[in-house]
Amino acid sequence: MVNALRIHPKDTVVVALMDLAPGTVVEIEGGLEPPVVTVQAIPFGHKVAIAPIKQGEQVIKYGASIGVAVKDIAPGEHVHTHNLKSIRGRAQ
Amino acid sequence: MSDYFMGYPRRDGSAGVRNLVAIIPSCGCALHAASLIASRVPGAALLSYTGGCSETEADTELATRLLAQYGRHPNVVGSIVVSLGCEMLNAADLAERIARGPAPVELLTIQKLGGTRPTVERGTALAQQMLAPYRGAARQKCPVSALTVGLECGGSDATSGLAANPAVGAFSDLIVAQGGKVILAETSELLGAEHVLRERAASPEIEARLMATLAQCERILKATGEDFFGKQPTPGNVLGGITTVEEKALGDVRKGGTSPIVDVLTYGEPPTRPGLSFMDTPGNDLASVTALVAAGSHLVVFTTGRGNPMGNAIAPVIKVTGNAETFARMGNDIDLDVSTILRGEETWEEAGRRIYAFALRVASGEPTAAEALGHAEFVLLRSGPIY
Numbered sequence: 278m279v280n281a282l283r284i285h286p287k288d289t290v291v292v293a294l295m296d297l298a299p300g301t302v303v304e305i306e307g308g309l310e311p312p313v314v315t316v317q318a319i320p321f322g323h324k325v326a327i328a329p330i331k332q333g334e335q336v337i338k339y340g341a342s343i344g345v346a347v348k349d350i351a352p353g354e355h356v357h358t359h360n361l362k363s364i365r366g367r368a369q
Numbered sequence: 370m371s372d373y374f375m376g377y378p379r380r381d382g383s384a385g386v387r388n389l390v391a392i393i394p395s396c397g398c399a400l401h402a403a404s405l406i407a408s409r410v411p412g413a414a415l416l417s418y419t420g421g422c423s424e425t426e427a428d429t430e431l432a433t434r435l436l437a438q439y440g441r442h443p444n445v446v447g448s449i450v451v452s453l454g455c456e457m458l459n460a461a462d463l464a465e466r467i468a469r470g471p472a473p474v475e476l477l478t479i480q481k482l483g484g485t486r487p488t489v490e491r492g493t494a495l496a497q498q499m500l501a502p503y504r505g506a507a508r509q510k511c512p513v514s515a516l517t518v519g520l521e522c523g524g525s526d527a528t529s530g531l532a533a534n535p536a537v538g539a540f541s542d543l544i545v546a547q548g549g550k551v552i553l554a555e556t557s558e559l560l561g562a563e564h565v566l567r568e569r570a571a572s573p574e575i576e577a578r579l580m581a582t583l584a585q586c587e588r589i590l591k592a593t594g595e596d597f598f599g600k601q602p603t604p605g606n607v608l609g610g611i612t613t614v615e616e617k618a619l620g621d622v623r624k625g626g627t628s629p630i631v632d633v634l635t636y637g638e639p640p641t642r643p644g645l646s647f648m649d650t651p652g653n654d655l656a657s658v659t660a661l662v663a664a665g666s667h668l669v670v671f672t673t674g675r676g677n678p679m680g681n682a683i684a685p686v687i688k689v690t691g692n693a694e695t696f697a698r699m700g701n702d703i704d705l706d707v708s709t710i711l712r713g714e715e716t717w718e719e720a721g722r723r724i725y726a727f728a729l730r731v732a733s734g735e736p737t738a739a740e741a742l743g744h745a746e747f748v749l750l751r752s753g754p755i756y
Contacts, residue, residue, distance in 0.1 A: 322527025
């Protein structure tokens with residue numbers, strides 16, 4: 278059953294459509310190859326990485342940059358304020 | 370194939386979706402008399418303007434221009450300007466500007482007429498006269514290309530950028546494909562999405578104007594001494610899963626669909642080009658929707674996550690939510706539930722077509738939730754002090 282949403286084909290993160298427990302297979306429309314399994318709890322509306330994202334790389338959602346990874350992020354990891362920072366604001 | 374709605378063709382070639390008489394106070398002191406007239410005549414719409422005196426000339430001029438545009442709006446078949454008689458706003462000039470449009474206008478001055486009571490009696494009779502020819506008027510087929518639709522969002526949550534905004538984006542693309550006009554607004558909400566908006570501009574000139582508008586908004590926010598970006602995204606946004614201001618802005622931009630941005634409009638400026646325009650408005654829902662309608666929007670499509678009840682004095686406001694709980698709790702205020710997208714039951718495109726079908730029914734006379742409740746919000750931006 279679909280439990281996450283990839284908004285744009287280029288996205289490196291998908292959004293949880295329900296609370297996902299650790300160890301859940303991320304299921305999106307069209308499937309993911311290779312499969313991605315959550316390594317942490319991902320609350321509804323939050324992002325999970327579906328590709329390896331290196332520190333300093335841009336995180337892509339809506340097909341565009343939403344900021345930069347401040348540490349290496351593995352597929353299945355929660356992507357939020359602890360590992361993603363705005364290029365535009367907050368820390369200025 | 371061109372789609373149509375059942376509307377009211379006007380003498381100037383436009384088409385209305387409602388037949389209303391606008392009751393327009395030219396200052397706050399005339400507001401009560403105007404509201405009494407509006408309350409006595411079904412089909413009379415009060416513009417609850419409270420300025421017009423002890424304010425900057427720039428604010429008075431902006432108000433005169435936008436109030437006149439309401440008087441010339443295709444949903445308006447007549448206007449009554451209610452003046453006190455000694456306000457700074459030139460009520461005769463306002464009436465003159467309305468008279469340049471297709472519908473009649475009358476000016477009532479409280480001090481000349483002998484106070485509130487005679488003004489209300491005269492205004493009530495005039496409003497009834499203006500509406501009489503339109504009672505039971507037949508609607509006619511009008512092309513969707515005649516429609517202008519404003520876009521707004523308020524009370525956003527995690528579902529807004531995932532369901533309601535993309536669905537409204539698909540709806541926007543359908544209106545644009547028919548040759549209609551769509552207006553994306555709320556400048557402050559788009560700060561952070563510059564990298565995406567650049568690519569959407571139809572020409573380098575539009576791109577430059579768009580960037581200048583966003584930069585000016587940022588300068589104004591900085592000049593207040595408050596830290597806008599320090600507060601964005603809000604704690605509620607972060608709790609809901611939004612990490613950065615870019616992410617929030619990209620979710621907002623989705624309302625505009627995928628069409629190129631063909632023009633950049635000032636606050637309340639009517640669009641002249643078919644397609645998607647951007648209007649410089651504040652993120653404040655009331656001040657933004659008031660300007661979208663002043664610019665000629667026949668309808669406003671409003672996305673909400675947490676729920677918002679607002680409407681407008683003369684234009685139907687269609688509320689769309691992607692939050693099933695909000696729809697269950699506040700369904701009396703909200704027209705469409707697109708949480709289906711989050712359950713995989715509907716695609717953005719399918720939900721967009723559903724919004725489109727509903728919007729054409731509303732344009733053809735079906736009341737929105739806000740209209741059924743009698744919502745009639747009207748708030749004009751005021752930049753200077755009241756002194």
